[in-house]
Amino acid sequence: MAKLSDFRVRVEDALANEEVRGNFRKAMDGLMSRRLDQFPDEAELERLRTQAMAIRSNSLDNLPDLLEKLETNLTKNGIQVHWAETVEEANQHVLAIMNKHNAKSMIKGKSMVSEEMGLNHFMEELGIECLESDLGEFIIQLDGEMPSHIIMPAIHKNKRQIAKLFQEKFPDIPYTEDVDELTQTARKILREKFFNAPVGLSGVNFAVAETGTLCLVENEGNGRMSTTVPPVHIAVTGIEKVVEKLSDVPPLMSILTRSATAQPITTYVNMISSPRKEGEMDGPKEVHLVLLDNGRSNIYSDPELLATLRCIRCGACINHCPVYVRVGGHSYGTVYPGPIGTVLEPQKDGLKAHGELAQASSLCGACGEVCPVRIPLPSLINRLRYEGVRQDQSSTKDSGSRRKTAEALTWKGWSFAAQHPLIYNTGASAAASFRKLMPSKMGAWTRVRTAPPIAAKTLHQQLKAKGIDNE
Amino acid sequence: MTTLLQPDSVYFYGTCLIDSVYPNAGVSAVELLQRAGIRVIYPQAQTCCGQPAWNSGYRDEAREVARKQIALFPKDIPIVVPSGSCGGMMKHHYPELFKGEPDEAMALQVAGRIYEFTEFLVDVLEIKLAGKGVKTDVAIHTSCSARREMGVADKIEQLVGQLENITVHEQHHKKECCGFGGTFAIKEPEISASMVTDKADAIRETGASVMITQDCGCMMNISGAFEYENQHHALRMPQSKHIAEFLLERSEVLCTKYDINVPETSDTTEDATHG
Amino acid sequence: MSKARNNIINRLRTTKPEPCHFSERDHLSRFNWDKEERINRFVERMVAVRAEIIHASKDDWAEKIAEICQEKRLKNMLVSPETAQGKVLYNMVDQLPDLQSYDHEIEDWKSEMFNQTDAGFTTTLGGIAETGSLILWPTKHEPRLMSLVPPVHIALLDTNQLYTTFSEVVKEQGWVDKGMPTNALLVSGPSKSADIEQTLAYGVHGPKELVVVLIS
Incomplete structure (x- = not known):
């Protein structure tokens, strides 16, 4: 028996963990049903999805122009723009800003791009503290974990687990499983951090080219705190997050929050267009935007895979994925889990690193059905399977690297047989080939199922015997 | 076309x-x-x-x-x-x-x-059916491809719904994939197993004695789980039927939109023709 | 210009995606809501996220605010002496808690702001019925932290300024032509989180309480 891949090992562990599985199921069931309540009119939902797709497609059609326009307008507004081709470069930009201010710590609002950059790890190596202030991020940072979901990073934990974690980390505070009390504990600790932090870092949901505006949505107020209290604000985002017009924001934002957390709007929509101006009493005196490529411009070069970049990071595909709900976010071993991670990560980091994820989908289509910007996720997953085994050159990183001789031969043999009915009908039939395909793995099938029964007489034989016309 | x-x-x-x-x-x-x-x-x-x-x-x-x-x-x-x-x-x-x-x-x-x-x-045919046989409790499992790719999930429901002696029970997480996914079941057997086990449980819990589906991939997957759980854990085993088998056994064709050569039916009631 | 910038832009320029001209981009959700309906929707949304709604008239709103302050036993409140509404409140200081003006840079009094301020009172540029949102463009007189750091935020909203959707606000208030301010905000309830087991908890980092005084 071949050694299980790291991914399969993590999956087995996750599947065996009833408590965590239960946490995910409960959370995802709630998210799915509440999302449905947000879109009572199905026809209107479809119009909104088309509209959101149109807005994002327009952004991508004009991406280089819009990025230049964004830079021009941000600069005019006094926001400093930094470009990074790689995560290393992005981290260096942040570091340079930190050093300029002699800053030894930062307070962070939620940012998946900073996770992509491995920013916390990078900074901590250099003795710079990065404190997560989003409640979920704060919790997992305490436990030394990665987010298990892009919107709800601590969704894998239940309140009992969080209560135990707080007890362990803050022994002076009495043990409680009361969510309000746990929240207030975090509030107290983080208020002090906001108060003292020399730098605040955040992500960006949409960057508006027309006005040079950074839009952030959030519920807790930590995003506003991180972008208002410290004297320096650094925003990090992917180059695809730009939209052309301010009027693009309301419809996009509306479908984002409804798809993500089933809210008609988040508590705060924070639109930042400049640092503190003369005479203003608060707000950072410096605002920086780091624009990260990290493989995005390469994804951009493929007309089909380009759709990946439409993503607005709502997480609806994750919430609706029957695989994710069982294996959880950590099994993926990537920054972005679930269907969008399955599509994005292998393109970003290469098929060698994450190409296996493309297999971890039954292609059921639940993700594509709910995507607010109509990314054809199942088609893209299928495409990446092809990229993994294709033999000619392509722009996808590590294309062809997952091709295995034995498997390729099996498919060649299957293809030959299926092109020749005489051969096919004498034993190379479906179930037979299903078994032959992976003889050693039939065991996995029969661990929870009986083996498929092979019929005594095929349909071909039976219909022929019945005299059904051949043409 | x-x-x-x-x-x-x-x-x-x-x-x-x-x-x-x-x-x-x-x-x-x-x-x-x-x-x-x-x-x-x-x-x-x-x-x-x-x-x-x-x-x-x-x-x-x-x-x-x-x-x-x-x-x-x-x-x-x-x-x-x-x-x-x-x-x-x-x-x-x-x-x-x-x-x-x-x-x-x-x-x-x-x-x-x-x-x-x-x-x-x-x-196309706008077929009208009448049920025959004893009262039966069924659950319908629609494949993801029928539901999302072909957009025909309502058709099987409509057909079974015409049969007055059949009661349809809805399983929880009805729209969730059964975990077959073709080679997925082989390449990611652990995840697939978890999915099919849940699906089989959900259908069994409805009390249905027959599961009907329009896709044999799902049927092979789910019925395999039914049978395994029956053999190993003595759990109840609903029958599994492709919709064609089920309709042939449990219904009569009354008429179609075209009404070409539809054979006479004997044991149908007046009401059923309006179903 | 940085090397990274040129490389990225050049790479993007070598691809020309097929332009897709979707007319749907300009689709607008239309609701024919009259003023009463807009008020009802706004209130319904706000209450659903645990904001308090106080109905008032143009004559008695200040008294209502005094009542709220008493009820909440506020010891002090940030109020701008420069806005028309602030002036009204400063004219009735005997009925109100200690009114404080946010008239110096935050660095000079951060500790008082964080540790000793009970409430902030702000005006708004209007509201949005569909989502139950307040529109705030903080100014030097009503700075950004006024609606964020104190545990209670009291906001004044004129129902004549109640719009149907956010799209409508951007268009009708002419945000693009006017030019965006340093910070524009939509506030839809008190601060909250569902990060622990999907259970809502209020007052995470921002205000624990949001009171909207609606002037009809």
């Missing part, structure tokens, strides 16, 4: 899984079509639509198999496929597979004539 003014004959594409594992589903579908007055043509040279290779990334291998299949339907008549999955492959993925290829026109032509079996009965 065919005009379908008088679909007095159709091609039947049996699918490889039905061919070797569930031929009775195919025979039943053919018989049901015949009872509705349709002449059925079954090209004996058919093998597989190519989906297993397509979904595994082996597009060239899939295309060569598909190329043989699209040559099997020269007449401009509907092609009926008793599977949402294979139907979806032929209707939606053949055009992608042959994009820019010499046979593109033929692939598009074939794709435009593909009908999933229940879709054909409901949308």
Whole structure:
């Protein structure tokens, strides 16, 4: 028996963990049903999805122009723009800003791009503290974990687990499983951090080219705190997050929050267009935007895979994925889990690193059905399977690297047989080939199922015997 | 696109899984079509639509198999496929597979004539059925491809809904995948096992004695789990039936939109004709 | 210009995606809501996220605010002496808690702001019925932290300024032509989180309480 891949090992562990599985199921069931309540009119939902797709497609059609326009307008507004081709470069930009201010710590609002950059790890190596202030991020940072979901990073934990974690980390505070009390504990600790932090870092949901505006949505107020209290604000985002017009924001934002957390709007929509101006009493005196490529411009070069970049990071595909709900976010071993991670990560980091994820989908289509910007996720997953085994050159990183001789031969043999009915009908039939395909793995099938029964007489034989016309 | 003014004959594409594992589903579908007055043509040279290779990334291998299949339907008549999955492959993925290829026109032509079996009965024939046999509790499992790719989830419900002696029970997480996914079940057996176990549990919990589905992939998966759990844990084992088998056993064809050669039915009630 | 910038832009320029001209981009959700309906919707949304709604008239709103302050036992409140509404409140200081003006840079009094300020009172540029949102463009007189750091935020909203959707606000208030301010905000309830087991908890980092005084 071949050694299980790291991914399969993590999956087995996750599947065996009833408590965590239960946490995910409960959370995802709630998210799915509440999302449905947000879109009572199905026809209107479809119009909104088309509209959101149109807005994002327009952004991508004009991406280089819009990025230049964004830079021009941000600069005019006094926001400093930094470009990074790689995560290393992005981290260096942040570091340079930190050093300029002699800053030894930062307070962070939620940012998946900073996770992509491995920013916390990078900074901590250099003795710079990065404190997560989003409640979920704060919790997992305490436990030394990665987010298990892009919107709800601590969704894998239940309140009992969080209560135990707080007890362990803050022994002076009495043990409680009361969510309000746990929240207030975090509030107290983080208020002090906001108060003292020399730098605040955040992500960006949409960057508006027309006005040079950074839009952030959030519920807790930590995003506003991180972008208002410290004297320096650094925003990090992917180059695809730009939209052309301010009027693009309301419809996009509306479908984002409804798809993500089933809210008609988040508590705060924070639109930042400049640092503190003369005479203003608060707000950072410096605002920086780091624009990260990290493989995005390469994804951009493929007309089909380009759709990946439409993503607005709502997480609806994750919430609706029957695989994710069982294996959880950590099994993926990537920054972005679930269907969008399955599509994005292998393109970003290469098929060698994450190409296996493309297999971890039954292609059921639940993700594509709910995507607010109509990314054809199942088609893209299928495409990446092809990229993994294709033999000619392509722009996808590590294309062809997952091709295995034995498997390729099996498919060649299957293809030959299926092109020749005489051969096919004498034993190379479906179930037979299903078994032959992976003889050693039939065991996995029969661990929870009986083996498929092979019929005594095929349909071909039976219909022929019945005299059904051949043409 | 065919005009379908008088679909007095159709091609039947049996699918490889039905061919070797569930031929009775195919025979039943053919018989049901015949009872509705349709002449059925079954090209004996058919093998597989190519989906297993397509979904595994082996597009060239899939295309060569598909190329043989699209040559099997020269007449401009509907092609009926008793599977949402294979139907979806032929209707939606053949055009992608042959994009820019010499046979593109033929692939598009074939794709435009593909009908999933229940879709054909409901949308084209507008078939009217009457139930027969004892009262039965059933659960319907619609495949993801029938639901999302072909958009025909309502057809099987509509057909079963016509049978007055059948009570349909809804399982929880009804729209969730059963975990088959073709090669997914083999490549990611642990996840697939977890999915099918949950699906089998949900259906069993409804108390239904029969599970009906329009896709034999799901059926092989779920019924395999039923049987395993019956053998190893003595859990109740609902029967599994492809919709064609079920309708053939449990209904009479009353009429279709065209009403061509529909045989006389004996034991139907007045009311059923209005169902 | 940085090397990274040029490389990225150049790479993007070598691809020209097929332009897709979707007319749907300008689709607008249309609701024919009259003023009463807009008020009802706004209130319904706000209450659903645990904001308090106080109905008032143009004559008695200040008294209502005094009542709220008493009820909440506020010891002090940030109020701008420069806005028309602030002036009204400063004219009735005997009925109100200690009114404080946010008239110096935050660095000079951060500790008082964080540790000793009970409430902030702000005006708004209007509200949005569909989502139950307040529109705030903080100014030097009503700075950004006024509606964020104190545990209670009291906001004044004129129902004549109640719009149907956010799209409508951007268009009708002419945000693009006017030019965006340093910070524009939509506030839809008190601060909250569902990060612990999907259970809502209020007052995470921002105000624990949001009181909207609606002037009809």
